[in-house]
Amino acid sequence: MERDGVLYYQRRVPKAVIDQPGALARYFNGQAIVRRTLGTKDRIAAIGLAEEMTRQFNELVSKALDTSAALKPRTTRSVTPEILRVLSDERRARREREFAQYRLMKELGGENAEIVDDIVYQYEIDAEHQSGVIAGRVDARHPSHDYDTMALDVIESEGLDAPVGSLAFGAVRLALKEADVQGVNAGFEVWQGRKSFLDSTRSNQRSPKLSDAVNAYLLNRQKKRTVDGVREAFRCFEKVVGDLHLHALTAEHFRAFCRAQATLDIGGRSRGSVTRPMSAETIDKKLAFLRGAIKHAIDQGEFIGPNVASGITSKPFVRPSDPLVMPEKRPFTSAEISRILAYPWFTGCESETRRHRPGSYRLGGMWYWGPLVALLTGCRAAEIGGLLLSEVMLDEKYPHLLIRTNEHRTTKGGYSRKVPILDQLLELGFGEFVDHQRRAGAHRLFDDWPLPSNKSGHNDKPISNGPMVRSFNTTLLPAALKGIMTAERRKEVTFHSFRGAFKTLLTKNEYQLSMNYIHEVVGHAKSNLDKRYIGEIDISETYPAVRKCRYEDIAFPPPPPFG
Template identity: 30%
Template sequence: MARVPSHLILRNGVYNYRRRVPADLRSNPVFRGRDTFQVSLGVRTLVEARQQVALRKLDELFHVEHPATDEAAERTALTPALLAHIAKSAFERSMTATQRDRLSDPDDVRQEKDEWAAQQVSALNDPIGGLNTREHLRRELAPVLQIEAEAKAREFGLSADETNLNRIAGALFDAEVGAIGARVDFASGKAVPTMPAFAHASPSGSAIPLRKEAHWTFKKLAQAAMRQHPKGDSWEHKVTTVAKLFDDYVGAVPIYKIDRRKVRDFMNDIQFMPDRMAMRFPDLSLKDAIKANDARETPYRSISPNTARDGYFSIIRWVFNHALELEAIATNPCTGIRISGATKAKGKRTRNPFTVAELNAFFRLPLFTGCLSEQRPNTPGKYTFDDHRKWAPLVLLFSGARPSEVAQLAVADIKSDGPHPYISILTEYDPEDPEDERDFVVSHKTENARRNIPIHPQLIDLGFLSYVQRRKDAGDERLFPGWKLSGDGRKLYSSASWIRSLNEKQIPAITMRRPKPTLYSFRHTWKTQMAICGVPTQYQNQILGHAQSGMDEHYLGRMDIEHTYKAISRVSFDKLDLDHLKSS
């Protein structure tokens, strides 16, 4: 039971070859444009599986020629230092794969493999039978080691004569034996296994990475990762910001010199990073911004552990995973690091809709019933609003739209001429979405987001269409002109400051429960109420701009506005009192 490469997986006892396809290789007819390639090898043993991979030349499908650096081109002799580098790289890849397998394997499978490894280590260390055990294991792996040795010879421009191939195969075999020992170390509770002696055979005490990518800075690596795995402008802005912050922190050193300690130190300081640091402490480094914040009489609060994990650590880990794909590093320095205080993983947050009692309390705030003045919206008085402060929460509650979608609405997007008035939505996502956490950027319009939301009868009864007419009469192009165009070229109309004010001032005034709902909870509230009132899931998905699930995604067409209007007109909130908000 030798080490299983990460691209070999078992399915019902049969080995499959599964590997991610880089973007620049997906045009190959073999991959048919897919981002993942998987094929059954039709064998049940590891040795046969590795032989099948070699015979079918599957690894060669993923081989991309890289121009050799001058340093690599000069290394045409199989020196002890190069042998040590080959063995160390193979061992570290095996160690990473072993650790990953131990975390993902079922308990019984992990225990069986651990026991086998312990037996092998014991047998290999036996002063009497150890040599026989080693020779037996090497004969078992010989066909695969030979093929891998030939690949290494090609990679480093070495002569593929029998002597060189035997020496390389010996180094690779030493790495396999080291990986077996690493499994035993992991099973005993060691976080970092004992490094075999071959890793210290170079004259300088450590093998310098030969791949040119290993000498990139983290910022350059991040740029390469974004080119290889594009995810949109907002994601690239986020990665670029984190990469610059991290590079400034560690000193822009080559990535192969960035170890777990550097990443851990950075994350320890990130958890003291002032909220909205770029705005409040422009041009200051992370450490200087923390010091400046501490010097304030009332320091700004630090970012949350979840933000540290999801907004910073996850990006650093993602970028280093790209370095692993390039084989520029042997292990991800983020492995084993945990962010103290961070709770549930991103995408699994508990939904937090408003209760009816909270809605009644919210819409009875001075903001809606009458306040002292525009500058004092939280003090009771006779001043009333007729803009986004009154109507945006009502639109959110009775449509389930995202705040950014509402912020961008034009007066012309409210279609009231036909028998079923509706809102035309063309945007894609929202910056306040807790499942997204991206900045509000110019969005690419998608089929799911392009939708028509029927205007609920109660919203019409409250006078929403009259408000729309007032905007038309005033010559306004936008439904809520109070939200200004952002000075940031990436952004459209931003409602962020208004959202923050509601979340931090108005909502805490109407509920003490934890976690508190937020403005985005209107979307969850509408989704919940549609379900309570029996609106079919397919209608819910179309109204909210979600993808349909299962086979509905392939076979279900768009429902027209007549049917979606009938679906939402049955939705009502029992005991919700909004009569005081009706326009005169």
């Protein structure tokens, strides 16, 4: 359509979207017809602009028809210098590309050259009026100079928090004005041959948006924790920078993301959680997720690169944590383990549900044996909770636990290893417990350790943070280690500290164990050199080396009766 000579883009929203009021309101502001100014009177130029609007329209329709996305509440982003810079760069580049197209048409000569001469001449006339509009000396004569309307369109499409009359609204409007001036000036440089048209067309590379790259990256990711982490990383990035095409992303965008994340505090929302600055490890993990999505797009041939997120780290931007509030995580000491094992949970409590009051009732299953297996094998909580009885190799020449990915959980890095069963664990009655579980027809060593209700673990605590682990961390430890742990400090020790205590045991001088053996048993990462020249150390070597390692200064309570 056309109004006062200026061409407009108009499309009717599909009925399938109109029939979903929530989707229509979120993606099309409740309007059944989309109408946007193309900002030009030239029909040839309008074709290219309309193609881009059609692509954007189709993206919105696709998102609106995604029921799950349509039901999510729309959030707004604060207007930041980084967002303004992105908006300005994209608009300036679009203006400049128009002139690059005109320059190519002029090169063809004939009727094309005459048409574009008229177009550029009109631009020169409009530019004089536009300068007056931008300077505030004259009013806009037609929609192509109506920056209030253009700012409202951008604010709506980008989900910005910029009400009319606010400083944020003024910043968006001014960014658009300045981008038009810079884009037209750069365009005239191309038109007059003082700048190569290649410099303008280079930025026209087609590439997916970061959101598309993230969705494609997640197609083959099954672990809920990974999927949630990637989506959270993108959500945080979009809030700061926006959902840009991959070719429009720069290293500075990722630095701005780090800078914004580093201003945030986390924690303090639950019992025992301490408010603290977001750590470099947390931010760098989000960076790694985003970097992985871009790399996947490159590997799939969807984007030619480069991966501008590579080499970016958050360390220059993070705030230091108060060591008095955020002490480093550490292993349990022998004295602390003794206090833990003297707690009613292990020696006798009031009942199955009143585990923290002294009594004569003995807890079995995961409550007694879970922490002991962690202490005497160094296995992670998820490794123990998902361990199958068929992976407990008591009858082998070298008794061990086979830690590998199974139907209940994956292992860290997807690796498998064989963990020797220490003599001390067998002396405590572990073999009899395993036999009892087999006679009872159990599938896992700890069938009382709850699993997520579905494979993705949606809406469930992960297996590594089951009821026993949560109760141990939040109730048992503060009570058993009263005077050592305080509410004002982050927990220095948790259930995971059993793993550190086991590694500390293996490193005692009296055992003279090679670090390669220790890494093999504990499942810590090996150096590239060790991977290449040593590889996996067989259980026939690790078992004889570690089987007699024991905690000499800890009194273990007798196991509960079976049955």
